[in-house]
Amino acid sequence: MRALRTLLVLLVVVGGLFVAADRAALYFAESEAEDRVSISGGVSGRTEISIKGFPFLTQLAASELDRVDVTLTDMKTEAAGRAIRVSEVRARLHDVKLGSGYSTATAARATGTAVVSYEDLTAAAEDGVTVAYGGDGKVKVTGTVEVLGRPIARSVVSTVTRVDGDTIKVRADKVPGEGIPGIEQLVRSRTDFEGQVDGLPKGLELQEVQVTGNGLEIALNGSDVSLTG
Structure with a gap:
């Protein structure tokens, strides 16, 4: 019985260490990904990455992430000589495959929303x-x-x-x-x-436009969406 209790304690400790290591690796990966995300034709003031699914390390080993949420804030691009600002882009990417050395990331499909304020219009x-x-x-x-x-x-x-x-x-x-x-x-x-509205991650396209009290809300959809240019 004592040996069984010891084994259970060891399993709990090992499990806790694995969870801690998994979360630490996740945090590091999200921070690195935020620095590597690039968009064509524009720049983003701030990028936030949230990688979903557990455990993360097994997804990383398989070079495929179940879901990645991306938020681009204060994105600026230019059209017809005029600067255009998109206050926020939120995208949910599914089945994200990582390339060699994790230098590229491509989502099989994605949905999201872009917001353009009346001030920016x-x-x-x-x-x-x-x-x-x-x-x-x-x-x-x-x-x-x-x-x-x-x-x-x-x-x-x-x-x-x-x-x-x-x-x-x-x-x-x-x-x-x-x-x-x-x-x-x-x-x-x-x-x-x-x-x-240019500068969105490659593969992400504009869909329906809805006029709201806060500005234009533009539905986004796409496939083979690239996060690295």
Whole structure:
């Protein structure tokens, strides 16, 4: 009986040491991965990696991770000469295969969400144009145009759509013309715009765009998603 108790104690100690070693290895791997993640066409202010599943060491030995959660904060890219900021990208990657020397990582499939604030939409629009939440899944775009030498400010309710895969388009549903020839085209030249959301991890693509009170929430989906450029 005493020998059995001793064996049980040893098993508990060994098990505890294994768990401690597994968690320590996990922490180190997450820190290293955060430094190695790279994105094409842009930079990220901060990257957070969370590797799921237990035990981690057996996944590492097999060079395949069950799930990896990635958060990119304050991601900056550029389109048409204008800087565009994506405040946050959250991605959940499944079946992540590690390359030789753990220098590459590719997920079989991934889903996620990107958030673009109205402040950042305003920065992507023409100078002097502001973008805000318009209610009912729409945005409100306000701009000033000059008619007969007089500045006229106009606000329009606009629909946001995804076009050409990675481009967000903002277009007014209706422009008040007030009987002035050419006014609609003039206002649209200020309030209608589009911007490319580039710089996401390779293989991760934009899907549905949802307009919320906090900004645009863009659903992401992809396969063969690379975390290393």
